[in-house]
Amino acid sequence: MGEFSLAKGHIYIARDGSRAECELPAGTSVMLGALTNGVEGILAECGGAAMCATCHVYVQAPFDSRLPEMGEVENEMLDAVASERRTESRLGCQIVMTDSLDGLVVRLPDRQN
């Protein structure tokens, strides 16, 4: 199971070869999931307002294509994140859980600030 389970309302946050499974109710953000599960590597200093860019994640395929288009603010903040910005870069505070994201895997960058 583990890696291949698509448990409803669960996501995986991966870093340094390990991954944390978080339960994430629909309507809540990946940032909040990381925060309430004590996942290291997401600072979320602004509390989810897209002000600090310290909840940078790399969204793994195929989930990257299932996310809504990013807004202008998120795009601008991502332009200045501490680790490399890639095409699959998003801010965890702007990814809101839906049914189509069951089993979502996000990878954390080396550093957030």
Add this chain to the structure above:
Amino acid sequence: MVEMPGRIVILGAGHAGVECATALRARKFGGTVDLVGDDPHLPYQRPPLSKDYIKRPGDPLPLKPKQFFADNRITLRPGQRAAGIDRKRRQVRLESGEALPYDHLVLATGARNRRLHIPGINDGTAFELRTLADADRILGSIRDWRQVAIVGGGFVGLEAAALLTTMGIAVHVIETAPRLMQRTASPTLSSWFAEWHRENGTAVHLDTQVAAVEQEAARVVARLTDGNRLVADAAIVAAGVLPNVELAAAAGLAVGNGIVVDANLLTSDPAISAIGDCANFPSSRLPGRARLESVQNAADQARTVAARLTGETKPYDALPWFWSIQGGVRLQIAGLSKPGLSEVVRGDPDSGRFSVFLFDGERLTAVESVNAAADHMIARRLIAERRKVEPAGVGDLSLDLKSLL
């Protein structure tokens, strides 16, 4: 070899205290960590309280989950107050009578709201907005509010004004200074926000104080020094804060607009540090000293002290940055402003998307961005790296700011 402390006590479980405990464990500190906070709740994020929390109440956003503290051997003591610090015996006395011995003490005692001496104001209709309890108290009454007077036109007062307005409540903001957010904002920014709030339906009274308040049945009647008479269902006092220095002062530490620390955030006692809203520190970015009330300052100072206590001493030199959300307007400030700076505006303020670049002579010291996140993020680096920036250039939108990095 500097001897590492074995027992660390942190007084204050807000952003600074919690981050200090977290950073100590992240840096593999092996001793004991006691985290004492007077708030009875699991430590929570404060900024959302004057923004989303009032509109969409629910669980407050935690700083860390409950299990985190146990998992990391951080002894969280919520709802506890320190009664005194015995520096000779190196122990903190709690009001409960318990004594906590320390090898190093971190004061993260924060600040409290300034109480105004307004004749006639009483507790029944006067509200504050700093803690979860304050926000919950507002939530308990807000359904009956049609008109609210907000005393203070700083970040918190204006965030609350914008929020209440969207809930259909008529808002008056009363500010003593001649402009909004005077302590932190440039004149251009202040007037832009005054206009925005007025267009949003808020009555903004500048250069005005509340002379007296009377209670009429369930409503407050406020007489203003500009001659206006306001009738409101409640008054929210958001007139700045006072740093919590009493414990430090009683223990004989140097205080003065905060607990006085050196560049390494040590107090006048080398076994005691102070961080966050309560710390008055020498600023390399301003002549003199600063005491800042922000998440950035709390978290970065916490990490600086945790690094020192685990053997990596470096002076505190982080770039200050701030944010505010007022209605749909996103304000981000990089650097520290002061009176008398010259302003260069980038973008058209009428478009609702612009930045004010503030120069001290030739030196870029602060940038205020309204709905201009990209400007803000580049500005943080320009200021932090002390880049040479031509004032004339940044006002020209054809200049790509990234080219200055």
